[in-house]
Amino acid sequence: MTARLVMKLTVAAVRRETDEVMHLELRHPRRPQLPPPSPGAHVDVHLPDGRIRQYSLCGDPDDAGAYRIAIKREAPGRGASRWLHAHVEAGMAIGVSAPRNNFPLAAGAARHVFVAGGIGVTPFVPMAQAALRRGESVTLHYCARSEATAPLLGAVRSIEGLALHTWFGDTVPRVRFDAAALPPPEPGMHLYCCGPARLIDAVRDATAHWPDAQRHFEVFQPTLDEHFKPEPFDVTVASTGQTLRVPADRSALAVLREHGLSLPSSCELGVCGACECGYRDGVVIHRDVVLGPAARQDRMMLCVSRARGGVTLDL
Ligand code: FES
Structure with a gap:
């Protein structure tokens, strides 16, 4: 896993798309080209108070000069979109990650x-x-x-x-x-x-x-299951053989970091894919909205997913 690049981009233009949706054009203040996006990719937008939200890119995929995103003001949401609608204006700087794609076009499709x-x-x-x-x-x-x-x-x-x-x-x-x-x-x-x-x-x-x-x-909404009762489980780091206990009220990501592993994350809600990790054995309880059935056979999201008993991680 590699940490995700976060850039300070300039809001080059703000356009009102509808009453509830604004369109932002984001450019690097000095570089003419941004890390190129692939069609279907999203970026993480970092708010000044530390909140991070994911927005799909909606610009021409061949134009790496700017990222374009559309943000809907969600009335009952978690408040981030309302903040962005109220405060974002042309010329301001905003933290934006390099693109990640959890929704690519299928290769070989006709x-x-x-x-x-x-x-x-x-x-x-x-x-x-x-x-x-x-x-x-x-x-x-x-x-x-x-x-x-x-x-x-x-x-x-x-x-x-x-x-x-x-x-x-x-x-x-x-x-x-x-x-x-x-x-x-x-x-x-x-x-x-x-x-x-x-x-x-x-x-x-x-x-x-x-x-x-x-x-x-x-899907950019986390899984909500009020009946889910987290249980403690063990994670074993494949490269060192070290086994760590993950208590019921903590995530594997938090425990691994506490023991010195430097691991990337972003949403910590199971929606962005930043903390994806391979695993070798164990029964994983997947609680993310990113991985499809095939990927779930050997990949998991450390921020929300858990295991029955124990799991060995490709770390
Ligand atoms: S940090 Fe976003 S899925 Fe784990």
């Missing part, structure tokens, strides 16, 4: 079907551009309360070759997006969904018969 809900459209703008430039076909189902509240609508409408289907809740007569009407899986076809939990659950349920490797979900 056809991509995207399902977006509201602000969940952001990663699909660069993903659609990149896939179309590679000659792959792209369909986007874009759901929003209304045309006026749909962020980046102009950007998606301007993507040449994109098969765009909009589903606005205020259309008369109302026509709802029906996840059950998604096409059946075919070889080379990949489905991606990003949006509110209700939409993601509906798409997950409707595509339960799809091979897991052909379904991809981007």
Whole structure:
């Protein structure tokens, strides 16, 4: 695991996308190029009070001169988006990480079907551009309360070759997006969904018969399970053989750091992927929203995931 680069970027432009969504353009104060993003990547935005939030990049994937993000002001959220809406203005400096991609385009795909809900459209703008430039076909189902509240609508409408289907809740007569009407899986076809939990659950349920490797979900909300009762477990560091006890009220990440291991992290909520670590044996209780079923066979997030009994880590 390597620590993630955090840069002080300048807010080069602020644009109001809708009443609830603002669009930021972030540039390095001296360097013309930023670490290049891959389509579907997100950055961590560091607030002055130490909070860190993840935002998908929504700019052209071939433009490494600036990062572009869209931030929705979440009314009941954890407060960070409200702070950003109230305080961010052109010219200010803000801490931004190098991009990380937990939601990449599938390699070798011939056809991509995207399902977006509201602000969940952001990663699909660069993903659609990149896939179309590679000659792959792209369909986007874009759901929003209304045309006026749909962020980046102009950007998606301007993507040449994109098969765009909009589903606005205020259309008369109302026509709802029906996840059950998604096409059946075919070889080379990949489905991606990003949006509110209700939409993601509906798409997950409707595509339960799809091979897991052909379904991809981007979630920035931590798993909430009030019935989960954490138990103590042991972590063994493979390189040294040292075994450490993780108490029920602490994370493996915290215990390992306390014993001198320098490990990266960011959200510490299981949503960003910064603390991902390989493991060799043990039964892991995965509590993140980043890793898919295949990755969970030998990777875990040290900030939230636990184990039954013990686990040996590739450290
Ligand atoms: S620090 Fe973000 S997933 Fe662990």
